[in-house]
Amino acid sequence: MESVDNMQERKLEELSLEANVACPVDPFEKMRKAFEEFKAYFKKEKELFDALAQSQHPKWMIIACSDSRVDPALVLGLELGEAFILRNIASLIPPHSKQSGHKSGASAIEYAVEHLKVEHIMIVGHSRCGGIKALLEMKEDGSNRFSEYIEDWIQIAQPASEIAKAKVPHDSPFEELWTCCVKESVNLSLRNCMSYPFVKIPMEKGLLTLHGAYFDFVNGAFDVWKLKCKIDEHQSL
């Protein structure tokens, strides 16, 4: 039986050999060609890109899933400069908390709202979301845990899972529960967005609108809805 050391040495040599052999195909070849086409477009729209090079003024912030099938710029036909886009598994936004771990979502929203002054935030859920499926299949006692990080991330949407399970009849097909949970997760993330003062204040002033969306690539549909937040005029009792 080969000793661990010998095996390591052999593996390193093999890797070294592979890496040093001239690679016949370049993974970036396709991207290189695509960028050439993009460059031509860039040259053609010089005025647009000169302006963008100076600064960006997107009206939209879009929060979408990392899923390869749901790039929001592609799906919504957005041009460069139109939307500031945050993407993570299941387009989740955790609630405002100074104690939360990494602050990728919070910092992006803060930058978009306070510095870029976006006028709209849209959170897009989608059909067949793997993250939400994992959430629905999670056992309460954690006995079927399968990952190091994924469950901890997707736990953010746990309240949405509870709402969906209460809403959808038990004997319904899984697809119905799945769809409902994605939409409830979008709503949860929208409410979590509102928990950030720098979102709540412009919303109340009518300067920022929050939208939910559901992209169904199975049936070819894109639904949108607004989150309304309004403080009515004070009335004396």
Added chain:
Amino acid sequence: MAALANSLSLSCFDLPSSGAASFGAHSQTARLPMQVSAQAFDGQKKTVVDNNAFKDKTLEGLNSLSIHNAESRTPAASVSAVATEVQTSPLERLKTGYLKFKENYVKDQNLVSSLAEGQAPPYMIIACCDSRVDPCTVLNLPPGEAFVLRNIGNMVPVYSAQSACSSAASAIEYAVLHLKVKHLVVMGHSRCGAVKALMGIEDDGSNRFSEFIEDWVLILKNASKKVKSIHKVAPFAEQCTACEKEVVNASLWNCLSYPFVREKMASGDLTLHGGYYDFVSNAFESWTLDLSCLNDVDKVQ
């Protein structure tokens, strides 16, 4: 193999200086664990644009669920559409965009049905939220091609054994272990606001301006420290450009700190790449981490 994966030295190291133009193939420091070779997309070469660009043999070799004849976007037409849409309501603008996408998308029913069942993207791309750098637009990647994580500054935090509710860690884990992507690309860009914010932070935190932004960008404070020490006398804008590339390298290095990334790299199933999109000079650089350098890495017991 597990012993090898855990024996990589992850202590502080020096990456090639991201000075003037390209990244050198050889490090200037003895302890460099990574060889980086740069390739710039050279716009001066005459290139015949292939509208079947998506039928790339590389990807066919790598991924049997291969890539489709997605129709090339016609950016010129889209720009005119934007010009006429500018007076309409914001949601009308999205509706127009979506209907155009749908019109093109449904032409390829094979693609539609295969993507409805699942995704098998060959790439994971980590890019900035900046509205000017959508990777699928810049690199013309159709649906199904790339699993994309976007945050401000395209930053990847270092591995932590304690769960930290990390969007980056969960996305990388999912892409590498479940989607089994072949290539992980960290893509930086010019005029990055997050990098500028990082470079502008005073050591004593006296000029703090946000609730969350500084805490986020400081995960890569070593990148800014390094740039400031190497480019002490350069103008701030130049330092920021250097830092934009350093942040890509630091994020790649942090990717390597995840055991599941190292294992896949060691088995040859995953390659890490850096990219830099410069929308000021209309150029794109890319570079790849060379595994043979692992020979030089100190083993840590």
